[in-house]
Amino acid sequence: MDAQNVPIKARKVPGMNDALIDMDALLQEKKSIERAAKLHWLHWVVIGLSLLLTFGAWYFTKQQVDEKVSNRFAREADQVAELIYERMQKYEDALWGGVAAIHSQSFGIDYEEWKRFSDTLQIEKKYPGINGIGVIHYVTPESMKSYLELQHLDRPDYKIHPPHEKNEYWPITYIEPVETNAAAVGLDIAHETNRHTAAVNARDSGEAQITGPIFLVQDAQKTPGFLFYAPFYRGGTYSTEVERQKNFVGMVYAPFVFKKLMAGTLEKEKRHVGIQITDGDTDLYNEHTENEKDFDPNPLFKKQFDVSFYGRMWNFDIWSAKSFRKEAGNNKPMTILLGGLMIDAMLLAIFILLSRSNRRAINFANHMTEGYQSKEKELEDIVEKLSDSNEELERFAYIAAHDLQEPLRMVTSFSQLLKEKYESTLDDKAKEYLGFCVDGAARMKALVDDLLEYSRITNDVDTSQDVDCSAIMDVVLDNLSERIQETKSEISVGTLPVISGNPVRFTRLIQNLVCNAIKYQNPGNVPKIHVDVTEKQDEWIFSVKDNGIGIKEEYQQQIFSPFKRLHTNQEYIGTGIGLAVCKKIVEMKGGRLWVESNAGEGSIFYFLLPKADIKNKIGEAA
Numbered sequence: 053m054d055a056q057n058v059p060i061k062a063r064k065v066p067g068m069n070d071a072l073i074d075m076d077a078l079l080q081e082k083k084s085i086e087r088a089a090k091l092h093w094l095h096w097v098v099i100g101l102s103l104l105l106t107f108g109a110w111y112f113t114k115q116q117v118d119e120k121v122s123n124r125f126a127r128e129a130d131q132v133a134e135l136i137y138e139r140m141q142k143y144e145d146a147l148w149g150g151v152a153a154i155h156s157q158s159f160g161i162d163y164e165e166w167k168r169f170s171d172t173l174q175i176e177k178k179y180p181g182i183n184g185i186g187v188i189h190y191v192t193p194e195s196m197k198s199y200l201e202l203q204h205l206d207r208p209d210y211k212i213h214p215p216h217e218k219n220e221y222w223p224i225t226y227i228e229p230v231e232t233n234a235a236a237v238g239l240d241i242a243h244e245t246n247r248h249t250a251a252v253n254a255r256d257s258g259e260a261q262i263t264g265p266i267f268l269v270q271d272a273q274k275t276p277g278f279l280f281y282a283p284f285y286r287g288g289t290y291s292t293e294v295e296r297q298k299n300f301v302g303m304v305y306a307p308f309v310f311k312k313l314m315a316g317t318l319e320k321e322k323r324h325v326g327i328q329i330t331d332g333d334t335d336l337y338n339e340h341t342e343n344e345k346d347f348d349p350n351p352l353f354k355k356q357f358d359v360s361f362y363g364r365m366w367n368f369d370i371w372s373a374k375s376f377r378k379e380a381g382n383n384k385p386m387t388i389l390l391g392g393l394m395i396d397a398m399l400l401a402i403f404i405l406l407s408r409s410n411r412r413a414i415n416f417a418n419h420m421t422e423g424y425q426s427k428e429k430e431l432e433d434i435v436e437k438l439s440d441s442n443e444e445l446e447r448f449a450y451i452a453a454h455d456l457q458e459p460l461r462m463v464t465s466f467s468q469l470l471k472e473k474y475e476s477t478l479d480d481k482a483k484e485y486l487g488f489c490v491d492g493a494a495r496m497k498a499l500v501d502d503l504l505e506y507s508r509i510t511n512d513v514d515t516s517q518d519v520d521c522s523a524i525m526d527v528v529l530d531n532l533s534e535r536i537q538e539t540k541s542e543i544s545v546g547t548l549p550v551i552s553g554n555p556v557r558f559t560r561l562i563q564n565l566v567c568n569a570i571k572y573q574n575p576g577n578v579p580k581i582h583v584d585v586t587e588k589q590d591e592w593i594f595s596v597k598d599n600g601i602g603i604k605e606e607y608q609q610q611i612f613s614p615f616k617r618l619h620t621n622q623e624y625i626g627t628g629i630g631l632a633v634c635k636k637i638v639e640m641k642g643g644r645l646w647v648e649s650n651a652g653e654g655s656i657f658y659f660l661l662p663k664a665d666i667k668n669k670i671g672e673a674a
């Protein structure tokens with residue numbers, strides 16, 4: 053099993069100033085720190101959610117922005133057609149204004165009057181894009197002569213051109229400003245189908261009409277344009293085509309160069325779309341060329357639609373221009389995405405840093421505990437070795453004492469026999485030597501007996517039973533009655549309890565202490581001894597008080613070691629085992645033995661026996 057995982061109960065950690073450390077709690081804490089030191093699923097879930105949120109926010113914002121931009125393009129595209137339509141209506145109004153001016157003159161409008169009308173219109177200013185405004189008359193071969201005579205009154209050079217095969221004539225009578233439209237004066241629009249068809253349509257429908265794409269005679273650059281007609285009739289307006297044809301007089305018309313119309317209607321700088329307008333296969337206007345500054349070869353958006361304009365169908369093809377990208381370029385989604393990703397990266401970095409510092413803390417803690425554990429192990433090994441060798445020693449002492457008894461008994465009894473039978477035959481020196489042998493053998497017997505008793509306490513099985521301490525005390529006093537009488541000792545005993553223990557050992561314990569109390573007296577002093585007990589919540593504290601010679605403080609610990617004596621045999625006879633036996637008996641019950649004394653003032657020997665331990669021993673015995 054891994055040493056780190058072996059459950060360690062609360063224990064003292066060596067070298068930690070007696071601090072008690074709950075190792076279980078420490079290990080739990082260590083485990084939780086170890087868990088925190090790893091990037092586990094919760095961290096990844098947080099990062100995953102955060103990424104999801106980031107991409108979600110980016111996606112929805114992008115959708116919104118895309119929709120907004122797309123709507124904006126659609127609006128701009130529609131606006132192009134609307135603006136052109138509005139502008140055409142304005143031109144149409146101008147044409148009908150011309151028709152009204154003609155109707156206001158009962159004998160037809162002359163050159164000067166038309167010029168005045170045109171001046172009041174302020175074409176350049178109010179109708180940018182229109183090239184001029186003029187009048188076209190319908191002339192039959194029959195009326196040609198009178199028509200020309202009438203024109204020659206004001207303009208002798210006036211002539212109709214170019215010649216053509218048709219049997220009717222639609223000459224431009226007036227066009228203002230004449231300076232820029234000189235080439236158009238006298239132009240017969242019947243010479244060309246496109247111009248002529250739209251004119252016939254205008255006549256027959258009574259409505260304003262435009263031609264298909266044409267090049268104006270007055271446009272030197274020959275860029276696409278068209279004519280815009282508004283018909284007028286003799287006597288007002290008519291509801292049928294036949295009546296219109298019968299009473300048709302002519303048309304007010306306006307020529308347009310498409311480029312100028314667009315410039316006057318939709319300024320390029322103010323829009324972000326490119327426009328292409330076609331009529332059939334012919335371009336009226338086209339900005340989808342590389343020459344255009346704002347042209348975007350890969351437009352973001354495109355829109356195509358047809359609009360009916362005064363008898364023609366114009367096709368609008370609108371592309372978003374380069375400037376649209378800038379205008380519509382909204383960085384919000386990208387900012388959200390980058391910001392979110394940065395936050396996620398930071399989150400990950402924080403998790404990694406946190407787990408790294410936790411790992412460092414764990415390594416440090418491991419390093420520390422390794423030190424303590426190895427020190428503790430060392431001490432445990434030493435304690436184990438010591439206890440092994442102690443046990444061995446005790447066993448040895450027990451066996452030695454036990455085996456010595458027999459030869460010792462032989463030495464004692466035979467030296468005794470020798471003394472009794474042959475003492476009279478011996479000289480004084482031999483008698484003295486024999487006396488030494490007998491005394492030595494007796495002392496050795498006492499030592500061996502005591503040593504055996506001391507060893508037995510460890511080697512014998514302890515049994516517990518109810519012990520009436522008062523009864524034990526009576527036994528002790530009885531055992532010592534001879535000594536008591538000899539020394540005239542005064543012994544008093546308090547009320548002693550019934551405890552659980554081994555009566556033989558308890559007798560030995562009390563007897564040793566009382567015996568010492570009688571023994572260690574100054575010569576001639578009458579021993580006064582008091583035996584008592586104090587009950588505490590969990591323990592009994594017995595005391596044996598005497599008025600003897602007392603013990604100096606420096607010896608008060610040593611006297612409990614085996615064979616430790618403070619006196620010679622001549623002063624006080626003894627083996628030095630008595631207190632060691634007492635100490636062992638008390639400690640084997642989980643108790644404690646100590647002395648309080650001042651030299652010359654008597655001593656009090658205390659021993660403490662825990663009640664719980666006594667109860668436990670009863671349990672074991674049962």
Ligand code: ADP
Pocket residue numbers: 568569572598600601602603611616617618619625626627628629630631632655
């Ligand atoms: P022993 O009495 O056989 O010498 P003990 O182990 O009983 O051995 O006592 C150890 C020593 O403690 C004694 O030699 C003595 O010096 C001292 N001692 C014991 N009891 C008392 C006492 N009541 N008063 C003074 N000294 C004592």
